[in-house]
Structure formats: structure tokens, C-alpha cells
Amino acid sequence: MVPLSWYIMLSAVVFSxxxxxxxxxxxxxxxxxxxxxxxxxxxxxxxxxxxxLQSIKGQIMVFFIITVAAAEAAIGLAILxxxxxxxxxxxxxxINLLKG
Amino acid sequence: xxxxxxxxxxxxIAFVINIIFGRNYIKDKAHWVSVPAxxxxxVLAVAAFMDVQSGKVININLYRWIVSGDFNVPIGFLxxxxxxxxxxxxxxxSSLIFIYSIGYMHGDKGYYRFFAYLSLFVFSMLxxxxxxxxxxxxxxxxxxxLCSYFLIGFWFDKKxxxxxxxxxxxxxxxxxxxxxxxxxxxxxxxxxxxxxKVFSDAGSVIGKTISIFGYEVNTITLICxxxxxxxxxxxxQLPLHVWLPDAMEGPTPxxxxxxxxxxxxxxVFMVAxxxxxxxxxxxxMTTVAVVGGVTSIFAASIGLVQxxxxxxxxxxxxxxxxxxxLALGVxxxxxGIFHLYTxxxxxxxxxxxxxxVIHALHDEMNIQKMGGLKKYMPVTYWTFIAASLSxxxxxxxxxxxxKDEILWRAYAGGDAGRWLWLLATIAAFMxxxxxxxxIFLTFHGKFRGTHEQEHHLHESxxxxxxxxxxxxxxxxxxxxxxxxxxxxxxxxxxxxFLAPVLGPPKGEGSHAEEWMVMGLSVFVGLAGIxxxxxxxxxxxxxxxxxxxxxxxxxxxxxxxxxIDELYDKTIVRPVLSVSEKIILGFFDAKIIEGVVNGxxxxxxAFSQRLRKIQTGMLSHYAVAMALGVLVIIGAVIFxx
Numbered sequence: 001m002v003p004l005s006w007y008i009m010l011s012a013v014v015f016s017x018x019x020x021x022x023x024x025x026x027x028x029x030x031x032x033x034x035x036x037x038x039x040x041x042x043x044x045x046x047x048x049x050x051x052x053l054q055s056i057k058g059q060i061m062v063f064f065i066i067t068v069a070a071a072e073a074a075i076g077l078a079i080l081x082x083x084x085x086x087x088x089x090x091x092x093x094x095i096n097l098l099k100g
Numbered sequence: 101x102x103x104x105x106x107x108x109x110x111x112x113i114a115f116v117i118n119i120i121f122g123r124n125y126i127k128d129k130a131h132w133v134s135v136p137a138x139x140x141x142x143v144l145a146v147a148a149f150m151d152v153q154s155g156k157v158i159n160i161n162l163y164r165w166i167v168s169g170d171f172n173v174p175i176g177f178l179x180x181x182x183x184x185x186x187x188x189x190x191x192x193x194s195s196l197i198f199i200y201s202i203g204y205m206h207g208d209k210g211y212y213r214f215f216a217y218l219s220l221f222v223f224s225m226l227x228x229x230x231x232x233x234x235x236x237x238x239x240x241x242x243x244x245x246l247c248s249y250f251l252i253g254f255w256f257d258k259k260x261x262x263x264x265x266x267x268x269x270x271x272x273x274x275x276x277x278x279x280x281x282x283x284x285x286x287x288x289x290x291x292x293x294x295x296x297k298v299f300s301d302a303g304s305v306i307g308k309t310i311s312i313f314g315y316e317v318n319t320i321t322l323i324c325x326x327x328x329x330x331x332x333x334x335x336x337q338l339p340l341h342v343w344l345p346d347a348m349e350g351p352t353p354x355x356x357x358x359x360x361x362x363x364x365x366x367x368v369f370m371v372a373x374x375x376x377x378x379x380x381x382x383x384x385m386t387t388v389a390v391v392g393g394v395t396s397i398f399a400a401s402i403g404l405v406q407x408x409x410x411x412x413x414x415x416x417x418x419x420x421x422x423x424x425x426l427a428l429g430v431x432x433x434x435x436g437i438f439h440l441y442t443x444x445x446x447x448x449x450x451x452x453x454x455x456x457v458i459h460a461l462h463d464e465m466n467i468q469k470m471g472g473l474k475k476y477m478p479v480t481y482w483t484f485i486a487a488s489l490s491x492x493x494x495x496x497x498x499x500x501x502x503k504d505e506i507l508w509r510a511y512a513g514g515d516a517g518r519w520l521w522l523l524a525t526i527a528a529f530m531x532x533x534x535x536x537x538x539i540f541l542t543f544h545g546k547f548r549g550t551h552e553q554e555h556h557l558h559e560s561x562x563x564x565x566x567x568x569x570x571x572x573x574x575x576x577x578x579x580x581x582x583x584x585x586x587x588x589x590x591x592x593x594x595x596x597f598l599a600p601v602l603g604p605p606k607g608e609g610s611h612a613e614e615w616m617v618m619g620l621s622v623f624v625g626l627a628g629i630x631x632x633x634x635x636x637x638x639x640x641x642x643x644x645x646x647x648x649x650x651x652x653x654x655x656x657x658x659x660x661x662x663i664d665e666l667y668d669k670t671i672v673r674p675v676l677s678v679s680e681k682i683i684l685g686f687f688d689a690k691i692i693e694g695v696v697n698g699x700x701x702x703x704x705a706f707s708q709r710l711r712k713i714q715t716g717m718l719s720h721y722a723v724a725m726a727l728g729v730l731v732i733i734g735a736v737i738f739x740x
Contacts, residue, residue: 023722031718096716 007048015041028090032076039069104179105162107144107187108226110137115219122212130212131202134219138198141226142191145184152184153597159232159296166235173293178232182601185437185594186229186369189444192574193361194222196567200452201353203564204459208351214254218357221247225362229369234283234293237370241279241330244363245272251358252350264349271343275333282326285310289319299376306380324377324384328391331367335421338395342664344418348410352455355410360417360447365440368424372433375602379431386516389429393510393520396422398661400530404537405647405657408465409454412538416491417447419527426520427506430513433602434595438582439502441594442490445574446499449487452568456480456560457542461553467538472547476557479565481543483572488539490575492532493625498579500622503528505584505592508617512609521617528621532628540636586614 018037025031043062050058084090114137118130126133151158161176179187198218205214224247228240245268253265283293289305290298302320309316331337336344347359358364371378371388378384399418406412420443427436458465460477474481490499507528510521547554559565583591590596595604635642647654659665 019726023719023726026719092718095718 004048004052008045011041011045011048013041014038014044026092028080028092028095031092032073032080036069036073039065102160104144104148104158104177104230107141107148107191108223108230110140110144111219111222111226113137115216115223118212118216118219122216126212128207128211130215131198134215135195135198135202137219138191138194138222141222142195145187145191148179149184149188152179152181161232170291171287173233173235175236176232176294177230178295179230180601181598182369182372182437183229185441185598187226189365189441190222190225190229190362193444193448193571194218194357196570197353197357197361197448197452200356200455200564200567201351203561204353204455205351210254214251214351217247217250217254218354221251221358221363225366228366232295234286234295234298237373238280238283241334241366241370242276244358244366245269245276245334248272248347248358248363251354252347254350254354258349261349264343264346268343268347271340272333275330275340277329278326279330279333282323282330285319285323285326289323295373299374302376302380318381318383320377321381321383324374324381325387327374327377328371328384328388331371331425332391333367334370335364335367335425336418337367337391337422337425338398339663341395341399341418342667345411345414345660348408348414352410352451352458355414356448356451356455359414360451361444364417364421365424365444368421368428368436368440371425371428372437372602375428375433378428379603385429385431387429388425389510389513389516389520392422392425392427392429393523394422395419396426397523397527397530398422400527400534402657402660403534404530405654406534407468409457409467409470409538409542410451410465412467412534413447413450413454416450416531416534419531420447420491422527423503423506423524426510426524430510430517430520432506432509432513434598435502435505435509437598437602438594439506442498442502442575442578442582445571445578446487446490449483449568449571449575450491452564452571453480453484453487456564456568459560459564460557461549462556464549464553467541469549470542470547471545471549472543473557474543477543477559479559479568483565483568483575484539484543486572487575488535490579491535492629493528493621495622497576498574500625501579501582501584504618504621505582505595507621508584508609508614511613511617525620525624529624529628532625533632536629536632537636540632544637545640584614584618586611586618 015038018034018039018041021034021037022031025034043065046058046062046065050056050062080090083095087095089095111134114134117133118126122130148158158177158179161174163175164172165175166173198215201214201218205211208214221244224240224243226240228237228244231237231240249265249269252268253262255261256265286298287293289308290301292298292301305319308319310319310322311317312322333340344359344364348355350359378388396419399415399422403412403415403419406415420439424436424439424443427433427439456477457470457473457480460473460480461470464470486497490497493500493503507521507524510517510524513520547557582594585592635646656662
């Protein structure tokens with residue numbers, strides 16, 4: 001039996017990797033994947049708690065999140081492609097049109 | 101009684117109608133609105149005069165204008181003998197001048213505007229003379245000043261006219277500032293602005309003093325001097341006379357109405373109205389008399405050598421106003437008002453006559469370029485003669501009676517009066533001289549203008565000559581109500597009529613002295629005319645010789661004692677340079693604009709710094725977000 005804290009730690013590690021990837025990487029695709037990592041870290045902790053508490057609610061929530069994440073990924077990539085057609089770059093540093 | 105309210109209201113209504121509908125609808129029929137209105141005022145004024153003559157004094161409050169604590173000012177009218185005389189003078193002269201203007205202003209593009217302002221002026225002047233309190237007087241006072249500004253600058257597209265209008269307004273401000281302070285001081289002293297209250301309480305404040313910068317000043321004297329400041333400005337006395345000659349830039353009917361017959365007499369009227377106050381202050385009275393006496397000779401001496409027909413008459417006005425103040429100053433209030441009344445007729449006549457000449461010569465005003473107009477313009481010529489004889493003080497004519505009365509009262513008015521009498525007598529000589537110099541140069545001799553002008557010479561239309569004839573009757577006959585008792589028992593009807601308001605004239609003297617004064621004044625008048633005759637008709641080279649010989653004097657007089665230049669150097673230029681350098685250059689540019697522009701500049705500069713954090717880099721925002729989350733988590737964990 002794997003204790004709950006292991007799951008939570010895994011979730012925290014995955015989340016931190018996501019955050020650090022999001023903050024440090026310059027490639028927009030990687031940044032995007034990092035966001036997905038953070039979402040999935042949340043999913044891990046939800047499933048873990050659901051199992052621990054013997055409640056199905058957490059797992060239902062996870063399905064919702066996966067669905068939303070899929071839709072979000074589709075829209076995000078679509079925006080990215082639309083952007084790329086106008087500005088042929090995927091480097092985050094060069095995407096600074098909103099600079100004050 | 102209430103119908104007398106219409107006396108000022110009729111011209112006001114005419115003004116409103118003309119100013120609103122004039123431009124688009126009434127246009128060159130504006131006189132159909134204004135002339136009946138002012139004639140209506142005249143008829144009512146005569147009715148009021150009759151009422152007053154039968155012994156009634158009308159004093160009604162129509163409306164509570166301002167109420168604030170103890171400060172209570174009504175709009176109210178007082179019609180007593182003094183007001184009645186003024187009403188007759190103002191409305192009769194205005195009526196004639198309005199009619200004259202129909203001819204003179206014919207075809208002017210501002211015709212309706214002219215009649216509108218003229219009506220507004222008559223309204224203001226009537227309010228001024230009819231008011232029963234100081235504040236309404238002040239209102240009328242400022243309103244006539246405003247109208248004067250409008251009318252002097254009537255041809256505002258001419259720069260000199262626009263400047264003259266400004267000059268008149270600004271010079272008057274100097275006097276009116278004092279006048280305003282005087283009115284305030286009246287209220288502070290008496291707690292009321294109504295004449296009846298103020299004048300009946302005047303005795304109770306004798307000897308009271310007021311402290312100014314540590315000096316104790318007699319309150320009554322101070323009030324009188326402050327009020328007199330206003331009179332000096334409005335009535336163009338030394339040292340604020342400079343605006344009146346320049347005011348001749350306005351159309352001639354305006355010069356006649358405002359700058360000879362009515363507005364400039366407001367100062368005289370006001371001092372006469374306040375005679376219960378002035379009589380209590382010897383200092384103020386002496387000041388009035390000296391200013392008047394000195395101005396009379398000062399202005400007359402300038403008039404001797406001027407060449408602009410209207411300016412000569414303007415200086416003559418200043419000089420005659422000086423006479424009136426001299427009379428007021430020696431306590432002969434009714435003599436001053438009497439002269440005001442006769443002067444109004446002959447001076448309006450002189451101006452309208454000169455207007456007729458200018459009209460015939462197509463705006464030529466230099467008398468050196470006139471001459472020989474007698475045979476072309478007989479009506480103008482003979483009425484001009486009547487007015488000039490009157491102003492020169494030829495026995496039997498209006499000017500003789502009033503001027504003689506003033507000279508006699510000055511002579512009888514003690515030591516200072518004796519000196520002022522001497523000045524005034526010399527001024528009388530000058531008056532006769534310059535009046536007839538004007539006549540001889542304008543109407544006699546050969547025509548000195550261009551051929552084209554000569555070809556077009558013509559007498560003015562009858563709408564202009566008929567008012568001249570009426571005024572000539574006034575210039576001859578208006579003095580017959582004030583024949584001195586020396587010549588006719590109870591001849592001084594106007595003096596007796598005014599006595600309830602102005603009191604009996606002061607001063608003692610024997611009959612012999614009175615004959616002497618009268619004889620001398622007639623003599624100097626005739627001598628003046630004779631001298632002018634010799635110099636300008638017989639030996640025409642004489643003026644040039646004299647001018648050569650006394651070049652310094654001639655230049656001094658011709659340049660009007662350089663008063664304008666003096667004011668320009670000492671007041672106008674410093675004020676202008678202070679305005680330009682300090683007000684405009686420093687205060688306005690640095691302080692006002694500094695604040696106005698400084699605030700947005702500061703915000704702008706701050707934003708410039710602040711916008712640096714808006715890098716547009718996604719990762720920077722993400723860091724900020726992550727740090728924010730950390731801070732919140734930290735707060736949740738550690739700051740329970």
C-alpha cells in the first residue's frame with residue numbers, strides 16, 4: 001500500500017517541474033506542456049485524495065479537468081498556429097507586442 | 101407716481117428691441133424704435149417736472165434689490181428739484197440728438213447698433229439721476245461708462261477709435277475705484293445707502309475720524325474726496341481729463357450727447373446731490389474748487405492752439421466742467437447745476453454744428469483746411485454763432501447768466517475763491533478766443549480744402565438742421581430762468597427752484613463788486629472775440645508770428661502739456677512692462693502654466709518609469725504570478 005504522502009509529494013514534484021519549466025523555458029510549446037504538467041499534478045493529488053477518502057467525487061472532477069485541458073490544449077495550439085502565421089517565431093522572448 | 105418709472109424704462113425697452121431684432125429685422129428703421137421712446141421719456145420728464153414744481157417730492161422704492169443682513173438696497177427713485185432739472189436736460193438734449201442722428205448716421209452699417217447703445221446710454225443716465233441710493237447711482241455711473249466705451253469705439257474697425265474707447269474706460273476706472281470705495285465707506289459710516297438716511301445723519305458724524313495706516317482722517321472728508329475721485333474721472337477733470345479729447349473718435353452725436361451734454365455732467369450732478377456731505381468738509385470743498393478752477397484754465401489754454409474741430413470743443417467742455425466744479429466747490433451748488441443746464445444746450449449745439457460741418461466736408465476735421473463755409477451752410481453757421489456767443493458770455497445769452505453766476509460766487513467765496521475767480525476770468529477770455537478762432541477759421545475767409553470737397557459742399561438735411569435750431573433756441577434762452585437778482589428781482593428762478601435741495605448760495609459782496617465781476621466777464625468775453633477777429637480775419641499772419649516768437653509756449657500748449665506722454669512714460673509703459681514681464685512672463689508662464697502643465701508632466705514622468713515593468717515577456721509575468729502565489733501561501737502559513 002502506497003501511503004498518501006507519496007502521491008502528494010509526486011504531485012508537488014510534478015507541479016514544481018511544471019512551474020520551473022513554465023518560468024525558464026523559452027520555447028512556447030514547452031511552456032505549453034509545462035502548463036499541462038501543472039494541471040496533471042493537480043489531477044494526481046485529486047485522484048490520490050479520492051482514493052484515500054473513498055469518495056468518487058475527486059475522480060469525477062479529474063475527468064472534467066482532463067476534458068477541459070484537452071479543449072484548452074486544442075484552443076491554445078490553434079492560437080499558437082494563428083500567431084505563428086503572422087509572427088514566424090515561437091520564442092517567448094520575441095513575443096512582446098504588449099510591451100509598455 | 102409709478103408712471104415716472106417709465107422715464108428710464110422706455111429707452112431700456114428701445115435698447116432691448118433694437119439689440120435683439122435690429123440686425124435682422126429693424127435695420128435702418130431703428131430710429132422708429134428709439135426716437136419715440138426717448139421723446140416719451142421727455143414728455144414724462146416734463147410731467148415730473150411740473151409735479152415737482154407744484155411742491156411734490158417723489159421718493160419711492162420699487163423693489164428690494166439686495167438684502168443681506170444689515171445691507172439693504174432698494175431699487176428706488178427720487179424725483180426732487182435737482183433730479184427734475186437733470187431729467188429735463190438729459191431727455192430734451194437726447195431727443196434732439198437722436199433726431200439729428202437719423203441724418204448723421206444715415207447709411208452706417210451699424211445703424212441699429214448705434215441707436216441701441218444710444219438708448220442704453222439714456223437709460224443709464226436717467227437711472228443715475230433718478231436713483232434714491234448710492235448703489236443704484238453707482239450702477240448708473242458704471243453703465244454710462246460702459247455705453248461710453250461702446251460708443252467711442254463704435255467704429256471699432258478703426259484702431260484709433262478702439263484705442264480711445266479703451267482709454268476712456270481705463271481712465272474712468274481710476275476714478276471709479278475711488279468712487280466705489282467712497283460708496284462702501286458711506287455704508288460703513290451710516291449703515292445705509294439711501295440718500296435720505298445718509299444726508300439726515302450727516303451731521304452726527306462730524307468730527308469722527310477713521311484710521312488709515314495710523315493716520316487719523318476725518319470720515320466725512322475722506323468720503324467726499326473718494327466720491328470726488330469718481331467725479332474727476334467721469335467729468336474729465338485734471339488729472340484724469342485725458343480720455344475726453346480722445347473720445348472724439350466716436351461719432352459726433354455721441355460726442356454731443358455723452359461727452360458734452362450728459363454723461364460728463366454726472367460728476368457735477370453727483371457732487372451736487374451729495375452737497376449735505378460736501379458742505380461739512382472744508383477740505384473737500386476746497387479740493388473741488390481748486391481742481392475745477394485749475395482745470396478750467398488748463399483745458400482752455402490747450403484749446404487755444406488745437407486744430408481738430410472736435411478736440412477744440414472737447415477741451416472747451418473740460419474747461420466748462422471745471423467751471424461747474426469751481427461753483428460747487430465754493431458752495432454755489434445751484435450755480436453749478438445752472439451752468440450744467442445751459443452748457444448742455446450750447447455745447448450739444450456746438451458739437452452737432454461741428455458734426456454738420458464734418459458731414460459736409462466728408463470727415464475732414466482739421467480747421468486749417470476749412471474756411472468760408474458761411475455761405476454754404478447758413479443754418480449751421482448761425483446756430484454755431486449763437487452757441488459761441490453763449491459760451492463766450494455775451495449778455496443776454498444763456499452762457500452769460502450761468503458763467504457770471506459762477507464767477508460772482510467764486511469772487512464772493514473768500515480768499516481762495518478770489519484767486520480761482522481770477523483763473524476763471526482768464527479762462528473766460530480764452531474761451532471766447534478759441535470759440536471764435538474756430539468760427540473764423542471754419543466759416544470765414546477762403547475755403548482751404550480740396551476742390552472736390554468744395555464741389556460737394558452743402559447744407560445738412562433738415563433732420564439735422566432742425567435739432568440745431570431747437571438747440572440754438574436753448575443756447576439763447578435757457579439762461580433766462582437764472583437772471584441774477586442784481587438785474588431782475590426774483591429773476592433767479594432756477595436758484596430758488598433748486599434751493600430746497602441745494603441750499604441758498606453762500607458768499608457775501610456788495611452790489612458794486614457784483615457789477616465789477618459782471619462787467620469784467622463781459623469785457624474779457626468781448627476782448628477774446630476781438631482778439632480772435634484781429635488774429636484770424638484781419639492780420640492772418642499774426643498767429644504764425646506769435647507762434648514763432650513764443651515757440652516754447654506754443655509747443656507746450658499744442659502738445660497738451662505733454663500730459664499724455666507723461667502718463668505714457670510713468671503709468672502706461674511701466675504697467676505694460678510689468679504685465680508683460682512679471683504677470684505674463686513670470687507669473688502666468690511659470691506659476692500658472694507651471695502648475696497646469698506640471699501635474700500632467702509629473703504623472704507622465706512617473707508612468708514612464710512604471711511602464712518599464714510591463715516588459716511584454718510572458719515569463720516575467722509568470723514569475724510575478726508565482727512570487728505572488730508564494731507570498732500568499734507564506735502569508736497563509738506564517739501569519740495565522
